[in-house]
Amino acid sequence: MDKKELTSREKRRRRRIRSQIAAYLTLVIAVGALTTGAVIGIKALIQHMNQYNDKVAEALQEAETNVEHETAVIESSTAEDVTQEAEPEDNPLDELVDALLQDMTLEEKVAGMFMVTPESITGVGKAVQAGEGTKNALTENPVGGLLYSSANYQSDNQFLEMMTNTRSYSKYPLFLAVRAECGDSIGFGIESTAKASELTDTDSVREAYGAIATKLAAFGINMDLAPVADIVSEQGNSSLQGRTFGSDGATAAPLVNAAVQSLQEREVSAVLLTFPGEGAVTDGKVSKSLEEMKNSDFLTFQSAIQNGADCIMVSNVSAPEITGDDTPCSLSGTMITDVLRGTLGYNGIVMTDMLGDSAITARYSDGDAAVAAIVAGADILLCPADFSKAYQGVLDAVSAGTITEERIQESLYRIYRVKYKNTLNNVQ
Structure with missing residues (x-):
């Protein structure tokens, strides 16, 4: 695999995880709007937050899966090419914070x-x-x-x-x-x-x-x-x-x-x-x-x-x-x-x-x-x-x-x- 193809895969991988993180943040904002705009009881709110946490986990897990998939494709190339083009893995936590700060005033x-x-x-x-x-x-x-x-x-x-x-x-x-x-x-x-x-x-x-x-x-x-x-x-x-x-x-x-x-x-x-x-x-x-x-x-x-x-x-x-x-x-x-x-x-x-x-x-x-x-x-x-x-x-x-x-x-x-x-x- 040549340098251009590996770089392009890496870029696609990074864009995909950013999309997953953005989807997560959209979910956070939506949940905030729902819980802020309604008066609900403790049991209902706890149930709602449990459902929310499940969705958070799904979004983050999907982001991690995409990282693993893209990494596996990259690793299928020759060992020499991978060694030459290897870059540090993105930290999903950094991606999450990046997306959050971009939306803050x-x-x-x-x-x-x-x-x-x-x-x-x-x-x-x-x-x-x-x-x-x-x-x-x-x-x-x-x-x-x-x-x-x-x-x-x-x-x-x-x-x-x-x-x-x-x-x-x-x-x-x-x-x-x-x-x-x-x-x-x-x-x-x-x-x-x-x-x-x-x-x-x-x-x-x-x-x-x-x-x-x-x-x-x-x-x-x-x-x-x-x-x-x-x-x-x-x-x-x-x-x-x-x-x-x-x-x-x-x-x-x-x-x-x-x-x-x-x-x-x-x-x-x-x-x-x-x-x-x-x-x-x-x-x-x-x-x-x-x-x-x-x-x-x-x-x-x-x-x-x-x-x-x-x-x-x-x-x-x-x-x-x-x-x-x-x-x-x-x-x-x-x-x-x-x-x-x-x-x-x-x-x-x-x-x-x-x-x-x-x-x-x-x-x-x-x-x-x-x-x-x-x-x-x-x-x-x-x-x-x-x-x-x-x-x-x-x-x-x-x-x-x-x-x-x-x-x-x-x-x-x-x-x-x-x-x-x-x-x-x-x-x-």
Whole structure:
């Protein structure tokens, strides 16, 4: 087979898988319109979503079959020709995200980088249901994720209905997130477990976080801001006492990995807290050097990165011995791009710490903080004090050329690869 024929087959194969992905996205939009435009009960909606998931699986499986068929035809040529013309296989996940981003407006892309509380976009004091207010809020503000607290939970049925309705109101897939660490005050109807500091082997960690993840997944929660990957001594950060897996990075690393795996095996993305490590913070600062951190606090993060952690939260503390100034780590390009992505080799989602915290609001406007986080390399902007101002600040920065649309898309690639991976894994 000559070069022209092989190239033409490859092009046809790529066009076909793109068509299959486009068909999938059309289905997503259609389902969204159906569920948004009608008031339906929980049982009916769950049945509808099950049918939808079957169709998703069929579309993705057909795309995979087409890839295998075209590959088999190519391989029927001579070994020498195939070797000369071989190209890396397309990743169906990349094709899926490509097609999605092509249909998104700039405003939708920017909103997709934010994770906020339901109260911040609906204006209610405490969200305990999802109805027209939530529907209108998500239409106007198509954020990428919502963070719920135990105050939003009243009963299993109530919380399930709220999550189910919320998903149906969003044009694009959401991260529905909570903070649910092991311990005696987890919330969300989850039975108490031992504290992290009391868990000394991977089996006990797996059991504790397996129970948490099973409950969360039943609600439709797909992200947990846990586990705590910090290490802390008895004289360390008092707010972390009982929440960490010990004071030694090498000993804590396999326990952190066990927690991450237990969550992600049940399709709940883990968010490691809190890089670069808050175990020895004094007056909002980490005083260790980069080399000291590499040999202690970084060990848990490095191990979890190697084992596929979906997301890492970067702290609002400063680390002047590493960054050279007192910029919060969550807004520092040195910490996020140079150290976390460069030195540690992390390619997953980077989430800021709460941008509404006083460590940020005392020094930055909502818009400036959001822009600084993106420029530094963050992907998810967590809970600014005023979402509207932060969102508009990013749009203004794109208009001014401070941030490019391509930079926004880099983050959305990382975000949507995680959002879609479980669907794709289920049909491979």
